[in-house]
Amino acid sequence: MTHELKNIIQQYEESRPNAQKAILATVVSLEGSSYRRPGVRMLIFENGDMVGAVSGGCVEKEILRQAQSVFTNGVPKVMVYDGRYRLGCEGILYILLEVFDPSPDLITQFWSTILQRNTFEIQSFYEKEHTAHEDFGTFFRLGAVAYPLNQSVQKQDRDLLCFEQKMQPCFQLMIIGAEHDAVQLCKYAALTGWEVTIVANPREEKTENDFPGIHKLITVEPESFRPKLDEQTAVAIMTHSFVKDLQYLVALKDQKPAYMGLLGPFKRREKLFDELLERHPDISENFLDQIHGPAGIDIGAETPQEIAIAVLAEILTVARRKEPMLLKNKMGKIHN
Structure with missing residues (x-):
């Protein structure tokens, strides 16, 4: 999955001259079966362009619709997509939607980590229900520092559920x-x-x-x-x-x-x-x-x-x- 995240950040950097807002969608939990597993991500730009996918194509339109409120108010949210009656996979997806606003330091350290082929960790804090919360958010642990993905979310709320992912160097x-x-x-x-x-x-x-x-x-x-x-x-x-x-x-x-x-x-x-x-x-x-x-x-x-x-x-x-x-x-x- 590292190569998908690498592509997301690359596409985000290329879009920055256009000053477009972006939302990151992360599958943080799954009940049942699904085309992709937790940890898969996609980026949604304000004009509707998307980078990556979290399913075989069934969920993306709903993610785009749900992301509009995050574009409007900036508050992260968890959306629940029940595919038992709509997907062949018959799973329930819990997807964290948050403003994608990485700091220059995060970007610099991310590319340094990729170049040096080091492992790193990602932690996403959320609740397992369809709701919005200002403390939801994702942190990249690069070396000894935890960088928030959204610069308005600065603390890791230990009272929330945490999806943790160890990212290996690109194969x-x-x-x-x-x-x-x-x-x-x-x-x-x-x-x-x-x-x-x-x-x-x-x-x-x-x-x-x-x-x-x-x-x-x-x-x-x-x-x-x-x-x-x-x-x-x-x-x-x-x-x-x-x-x-x-x-x-x-x-x-x-x-x-x-x-x-x-x-x-x-x-x-x-x-x-x-x-x-x-x-x-x-x-x-x-x-x-x-x-x-x-x-x-x-x-x-x-x-x-x-x-x-x-x-x-x-x-x-x-x-x-x-x-x-x-x-x-x-x-x-x-x-x-």
């Missing part, structure tokens, strides 16, 4: 390779909200314009590659060169990302592993065990676009610790 995908299939994987990963880094050889003369949705391009020789990966990072090695793949595997041998995938058939993977062990006999078995090769889930993918979907699906199953299955065969809730 990122590092694609090592710059061929056509890397372009497709970049495009599809960016659509999910992931931050995509492309690692390319300088001799390939690639630019960021070659990769739709890219976050960062690194041009580096494999022997000079010194990555620092965290648990919110996936890696896909797909250079289409046996020698380069081997060199990048050596550069990654001390890393423990959330996922590491290797494009290419099983025999090629085994040949790479044999060569890797011959050159580095002390390499950890855990490193080899974490490599998913061939990368992807068997969904019958043929085209580069379909292969990208198969790889993204495997990354999600590994990062979320799930076993892929047809949802029609799953008993109980879809979301934990």
Whole structure:
């Protein structure tokens, strides 16, 4: 959800020259099932423009209508949306609506936190009923400081209910390779909200314009590659060169990302592993065990676009610790 919040703040900053008021809608509680879970947010501008969504599209019009009173008087409110007779999800949503007026300090610290890939916390104070209250509101805890989202709400009312959310760094995908299939994987990963880094050889003369949705391009020789990966990072090695793949595997041998995938058939993977062990006999078995090769889930993918979907699906199953299955065969809730 961090990438959605990042987009909201980005869109708000871009709108500031127009001096438009904005309301943040946050799902703070849920009874039953819903398309999205608590913690999802959307931003509503005074002209009716919206950034993000809190459902599959069923609730947004009602949120826009309910937000008008907050635009008028500035008092935060909780709206209750009972979808049992209107939605396929059959849930009751409790949605906090509040003026979105972050201070310059909050904005500065937020982007610093995102850049440094640090975790942070968000606390929203509310009551579980359809009502307005001047003490309702959200606070961002960035480092040791709690910043109010609305500068007119300065205290955290401990007598109210509190929805707490720990925000992880944006999930990122590092694609090592710059061929056509890397372009497709970049495009599809960016659509999910992931931050995509492309690692390319300088001799390939690639630019960021070659990769739709890219976050960062690194041009580096494999022997000079010194990555620092965290648990919110996936890696896909797909250079289409046996020698380069081997060199990048050596550069990654001390890393423990959330996922590491290797494009290419099983025999090629085994040949790479044999060569890797011959050159580095002390390499950890855990490193080899974490490599998913061939990368992807068997969904019958043929085209580069379909292969990208198969790889993204495997990354999600590994990062979320799930076993892929047809949802029609799953008993109980879809979301934990």
